[in-house]
Structures are given as structure tokens and as C-alpha cells.
Amino acid sequence: MKNKLLLATIYQFRRKSNLFNIFFIGIFTFLAILIGSYHSSSVHYMKYDIYDSFKQKTLIVTKSQEELEMEGITLDDVREDLNKLKHVTYVARFASFRNYLHSSLLEKEKQNGYVELYASNNSILPKIVKGISFTEENKYTMICPQNFFAIDNLEDLWYMKKKDGISTKQLLGQTIPFEYRSNSGMKTYTIELQVIGLYKNNRYHVDENVCYVEESILEEVLKNQYADDFDDENGVSNLVYQTDFAVQIDELENRSFVEKELIDKGYSVSPMSKVATEYFNEITKKMNNMTFGILSILFLFVLLVLQKKYKEEKKQYQLMVYLGYSKKDIRLIYHMSNIFNIIVSCLFALLISLVPLFLFYKILDIYPFLFHKWRLIVNYMPVLTVFIVSFVASFITSIFHTFYLFEDEND
Amino acid sequence: MVLEVRNISKVYRKKKQKIEVLKNVSYQFEKGTFYWINGKSGAGKSTLIQIIGLLLSPSEGSILIENKDVSTLSDKEKAEIRNQKIGFVFQSFYLNPLMKAYENVMLPMYIHSKYSKEERKEEAFRLLEFVGLKDRVKHFPKELSGGEQQRVAIARALANHPNIILADEPTGSLDPENEEKILTFLKNLAKEGKCVIVVSHNPVTKEYADKILLMERHTIIEEKSYEK
Numbered sequence: 001m002k003n004k005l006l007l008a009t010i011y012q013f014r015r016k017s018n019l020f021n022i023f024f025i026g027i028f029t030f031l032a033i034l035i036g037s038y039h040s041s042s043v044h045y046m047k048y049d050i051y052d053s054f055k056q057k058t059l060i061v062t063k064s065q066e067e068l069e070m071e072g073i074t075l076d077d078v079r080e081d082l083n084k085l086k087h088v089t090y091v092a093r094f095a096s097f098r099n100y101l102h103s104s105l106l107e108k109e110k111q112n113g114y115v116e117l118y119a120s121n122n123s124i125l126p127k128i129v130k131g132i133s134f135t136e137e138n139k140y141t142m143i144c145p146q147n148f149f150a151i152d153n154l155e156d157l158w159y160m161k162k163k164d165g166i167s168t169k170q171l172l173g174q175t176i177p178f179e180y181r182s183n184s185g186m187k188t189y190t191i192e193l194q195v196i197g198l199y200k201n202n203r204y205h206v207d208e209n210v211c212y213v214e215e216s217i218l219e220e221v222l223k224n225q226y227a228d229d230f231d232d233e234n235g236v237s238n239l240v241y242q243t244d245f246a247v248q249i250d251e252l253e254n255r256s257f258v259e260k261e262l263i264d265k266g267y268s269v270s271p272m273s274k275v276a277t278e279y280f281n282e283i284t285k286k287m288n289n290m291t292f293g294i295l296s297i298l299f300l301f302v303l304l305v306l307q308k309k310y311k312e313e314k315k316q317y318q319l320m321v322y323l324g325y326s327k328k329d330i331r332l333i334y335h336m337s338n339i340f341n342i343i344v345s346c347l348f349a350l351l352i353s354l355v356p357l358f359l360f361y362k363i364l365d366i367y368p369f370l371f372h373k374w375r376l377i378v379n380y381m382p383v384l385t386v387f388i389v390s391f392v393a394s395f396i397t398s399i400f401h402t403f404y405l406f407e408d409e410n411d
Numbered sequence: 412m413v414l415e416v417r418n419i420s421k422v423y424r425k426k427k428q429k430i431e432v433l434k435n436v437s438y439q440f441e442k443g444t445f446y447w448i449n450g451k452s453g454a455g456k457s458t459l460i461q462i463i464g465l466l467l468s469p470s471e472g473s474i475l476i477e478n479k480d481v482s483t484l485s486d487k488e489k490a491e492i493r494n495q496k497i498g499f500v501f502q503s504f505y506l507n508p509l510m511k512a513y514e515n516v517m518l519p520m521y522i523h524s525k526y527s528k529e530e531r532k533e534e535a536f537r538l539l540e541f542v543g544l545k546d547r548v549k550h551f552p553k554e555l556s557g558g559e560q561q562r563v564a565i566a567r568a569l570a571n572h573p574n575i576i577l578a579d580e581p582t583g584s585l586d587p588e589n590e591e592k593i594l595t596f597l598k599n600l601a602k603e604g605k606c607v608i609v610v611s612h613n614p615v616t617k618e619y620a621d622k623i624l625l626m627e628r629h630t631i632i633e634e635k636s637y638e639k
Contacts, residue, residue, distance in 0.1 A: 003521035011507075011509045011510060011514075014509040015509055315505070316507050319505050319507065319518075320518075321466065322466070322493065322499045322505070323493070323494060323499070323518055324490050324492075324493040324494020324519060325490060325494075325522060326491075327486055328487065329490070329522065
């Protein structure tokens with residue numbers, strides 16, 4: 001067997017056409033890897049950045065103050081009405097749904113100490129990986145991301161590395177004092193929040209670089225911010241006019257349904273963040289077609305290559321008959337030489353795919369948030385597909401071709 | 412006696428027509444003898460060589476190699492006999508262009524082989540020296556002349572020290588000078604005890620032959636010795 005393997009492999013590199021075939025099959029496999037990787041990365045992006053993103057699943061729902069007065073309903077009535085809707089998981093007044101607060105304790109060389117806070121509850125929090133979720137005992141708590149950067153300028157994040165962020169070991173359990181001012185700037189307030197839990201986030205997911213608190217915390221902050229913010233004409237706090245609500249939905253696919261329900265109820269609705277998923281679905285579909293196309297062409301190419309290879313090597317196999325090799329031996333050697341060529345092609349494809357991968361990660365190293373919404377998933381499944389397809393093609397052609405090597409014209 | 416063919420016939424059927432290629436051929440071949448099989452085209456010479464070489468099955472009759480009937484053996488067993496007992500030399504040399512001279516010589520040694528890796532190489536080098544190509548062992552066939560390539564082919568035929576050498580038009584592609592060299596080699600092999608069977612149209616072959624077999628009408632019609 002060792003000798004047959006030797007015959008099937010060593011001399012393959014001496015035939016220029018084999019090198020050519022190895023190169024071309026390698027290039028095709030590499031293209032399939034690229035397309036497969038783009039497809040996998042798109043699917044990953046779609047899943048984690050869109051379908052699982054809470055901002056994609058949040059609607060801003062509005063009835064103006066005038067409308068509320070005309071209908072004789074209060075904000076609490078609206079909240080109750082919204083909570084009753086199917087597929088709605090959380091409702092919060094939009095003004096107290098989100099806020100930016102500053103802590104000098106979190107200031108570092110590359111961070112200005114600002115934290116984006118969002119209202120949440122235990123039923124919709126992301127997965128906690130360390131610590132605990134909200135408790136009844138203490139409402140002045142927050143849940144922060146594992147990879148955490150206290151900065152509000154997203155562009156600056158492009159140039160930051162993981163070590164520039166907040167150490168999560170130090171963060172958990174720590175009480176962070178936040179300072180903020182009233183809208184007029186005349187009054188200063190402080191609120192202290194203890195970090196009780198860390199949630200799982202991707203280091204490149206800037207949108208998830210947020211901390212979660214209970215809604216009552218942001219309501220308190222909001223009330224203080226509007227403490228000296230009045231509508232002089234009507235003598236009421238301008239907070240009264242903040243009648244928007246944030247409505248979170250269970251699944252992105254239900255967003256259209258909830259939007260329609262809300263519109264039918266007379267609300268104005270806009271998504272907090274909306275990505276044209278149709279665009280990505282279209283791209284993914286085209287990628288699927290391209291992958292299928294590339295693999296089909298590759299399959300045909302492999303068949304042609306095996307045909308050509310057999311024609312070039314046929315005399316050598318006939319010679320082997322004279323030299324005392326049995327049909328079975330020759331068939332095996334032919335098959336092994338084909339598989340060897342395919343393996344080398346796949347290894348070549350893997351090798352050249354490392355170049356753009358290396359470049360991509362090198363760029364990411366310099367500009368880590370350049371592709372902050374995009375995580376590269378390298379898909380090597382095409383290599384396995386190519387190998388299996390080629391193995392089957394080679395097996396079939398080896399039986400077919402070697403049959404004719406030994407045709408006896410005897411009846 | 413190293414080889415015997417008994418009542419060998421070969422018939423092909425094309426549509427409903429019977430084509431007789433060999434008809435009741437019987438002969439005993441001895442060691443240490445150079446046989447020249449001669450005859451017109453279509454007499455059945457190449458078919459006889461193919462049958463002796465166990466590459467074709469006869470329609471009737473049997474073949475004995477070293478007193479053992481080999482005509483009914485399996486493909487694998489016939490392949491082993493070809494590898495160990497028979498060496499082939501062809502008109503077009505039939506060397507593997509991707510292998511160097513010594514690698515071509517080693518080719519029959521890879522299977523059913525008693526040689527280790529080092530012994531294979533040593534034996535190949537020795538055989539190439541024997542055929543006068545000591546300085547060309549690492550050359551590819553395209554770097555060798557016609558005569559040199561045929562000598563490599565002869566060395567390859569001797570790789571497993573067979574007792575029978577079958578040569579089908581071994582000088583067909585060579586100039587007169589190389590013809591003489593090749594025929595001399597084959598003659599020397601016969602002198603060393605091998606049974607050398609040469610099929611050829613080349614009349615020069617008769618000067619080297621111990622026995623001349625004339626084939627006509629699909630059978631051996633005459634056997635004679637060459638008188639110098």
C-alpha cells in the first residue's frame with residue numbers, strides 16, 4: 001500500500017498540467033470560501049445585530065399631549081393599553097427609556113466617562129454572564145456589558161482596543177457615582193449605581209455598549225433634569241410634553257404586526273432603529289446562488305480535469321498492466337492520485353484564504369471598530385464540499401476509465 | 412522448458428462474423444534461446460505474444476509457464492506472473508515520462524516485491540549499468556536518445572529477473588546502429604539463460620536468433636535455426 005501511495009503522489013507534481021489543475025481547483029475553492037464566508041458573516045450579522053438587537057425591536061409610539069387631552073386619557077392609560085398588545089414585552093416612557101450620564105470615575109486616557117443607560121427589566125435583559133440581574137432589595141443598580149467602553153463618541157471607538165476599555169474584574173460590585181445637570185444647567189445632581197451584573201456582548205457591538213437600569217432610575221434622573229425646565233406660556237414642566245413611549249417586541253418578525261396594531265389604535269409609530277432587512281435578504285439570496293454556481297462549475301471542472309488527466313495518463317496505466325499491476329491496483333492508484341490532487345488543491349485554497357484573513361484581522365487590529373457591526377465568520381465548508389464532490393467524481397471515473405483499460409475483445 | 416503453448420486458438424466475433432486470429436498453435440520454448448517470430452501482417456504474431464504475456468485470454472488451449480498451467484488463473488494471479496516471470500520490451504519504449512531512468516526501472520519492483528527501498532534503487536542502478544547507462548540513471552526519457560530509452564526499457568524488463576523476455580518490434584523505432592546494440596543485448600540475455608522471444612519484421616533479427624518461427628495463416632508453419 002505504501003508503494004502504491006508513493007506512485008499515486010510523488011510524481012503528480014512533475015506533470016505541469018497537474019500543477020495547473022491544482023491551481024485552478026484551488027482558486028475555485030478559495031472563491032467558494034470567500035462567498036461562503038461572506039454569507040456566513042451576513043447571517044451572523046443579521047442574527048446578532050438585527051434580529052437579536054433590542055433597538056431593532058423597539059418602536060417609538062406617540063400620542064401628543066393634545067390628543068391625550070382630547071381623548072381624556074393619561075400616560076398611565078396609554079402604558080396600560082400598550083402592555084396589552086400581543087408580542088409586546090416591555091413598555092417604558094421614551095423620555096425615561098434612555099439617557100447619557102457622566103462619571104469621572106470612569107474617565108480614562110481614551111474614554112470620556114459617559115455611559116449610555118437604558119431602562120430594562122429582568123424579563124428582557126440580555127444573558128448575564130457574571131453577577132446577578134435586578135433585585136427587589138436595591139433599585140440603584142445597573143447591568144453593564146463584559147466589553148465596556150465609557151465613551152459617547154462612536155468614531156473614537158474605531159481606534160480603541162480591548163485593553164483600552166474598563167476592566168470588568170474591577171467593575172463588578174463597584175458603585176459608580178454619576179453626575180448630571182438640570183436642563184438649565186443651574187443644578188447638579190449625583191446618582192450612585194452599583195454594578196451587580198455583566199452581560200455578554202461582542203467586543204465589536206457598539207450598540208450594545210450600554211448599561212441597563214430599572215426604569216425608575218431614569219425617571220428620577222429625568223424628573224431632576226426637568227426640574228427647572230418649564231413651558232413659560234402654560235406654566236407646566238416641559239416634561240409633560242414628553243409623551244412618547246418605547247415599546248419592545250419579542251421578535252423582529254412581529255414588528256410589522258405590532259406597528260399595524262398601533263397605527264390602527266391611532267398612535268404614531270416609528271422604529272427606534274431600522275435596517276432594510278430586505279436588502280440583506282436579497283444579498284444573501286444572491287450569495288446562495290453564487291455559491292451554488294461556483295460549486296457547480298467547480299464540479300464540472302473537476303470532472304473535466306479528471307477526464308483530461310486520465311487521457312494523459314492512460315498509457316502509463318496500460319504500461320502498468322504489462323508490468324504486472326492488477327486491475328484493482330491500477331484502479332486504486334488512479335483513484336489515490338486524483339484524491340491527492342484534490343487534497344493539495346484544497347490545501348492550496350486554505351493557504352491562500354489565510355492571506356485576506358490575515359489582512360482583515362491586521363486592519364481590525366489597527367482599527368478595531370472599523371467593522372464594528374460585522375464579525376467575520378470564515379466558512380470552510382466549501383472545502384469539505386469540494387473534497388466530497390471530487391472524491392465521488394474520482395471514484396466513479398476511476399471505475400469507468402479503468403474498465404476500458406482492460407477490455408478483452410473476447411466474446 | 413520454460414514456456415509452452417498448447418493448442419492455442421483465438422477467435423473474435425464481430426456481429427455474426429467469426430474472425431480467426433490464431434489457429435491451434437502449439438510450441439515449447441526453452442531457456443537460453445533467442446526466438447524470432449516472423450510473418451506477414453495479420454499472421455497473428457502480436458496476438459500470440461499478448462496471449463503468452465497473459466494479456467489476452469485464448470479462446471481455446473492452455474499456456475504453461477515453468478510447467479504450471481496459467482491460462483485459468485485470476486486477473487490478480489496473472490498480474491503476479493507477469494510481474495515476476497515475464498519482462499516486456501516494446502517498440503515505442505513505453506517509459507513513464509515523469510520518471511527518471513532509474514525510477515522507470517524500479518516500477519515493476521513496487522509490487523510483489525522482495526526488495527527494500529534501498530535495494531530497489533541499488534538494483535535499478537546495477538541494471539542500468541548492465542545496459543551501459545551508468546551515467547544516465549537520473550535522466551528523464553526526453554533527455555535520452557531512442558537507443559538509450561530502449562536500453563532503459565530492457566533494464567526495466569529485467570527488474571524482477573524474469574526467465575521470459577517478450578519483445579514486440581523492439582528495434583522498430585531505432586536507427587541501424589542502435590538496432591544492433593539492442594539485438595546484441597537481447598542475444599546476451601539469451602546466452603545468460605533467459606528465454607527471449609522477439610516479434611519483428613526486421614530481417615536483421617535473424618542473425619541473432621537461435622530459432623526462427625514463421626507464422627502464416629494464423630499458426631506456426633515452420634521452425635528453423637539460423638545458420639551463420
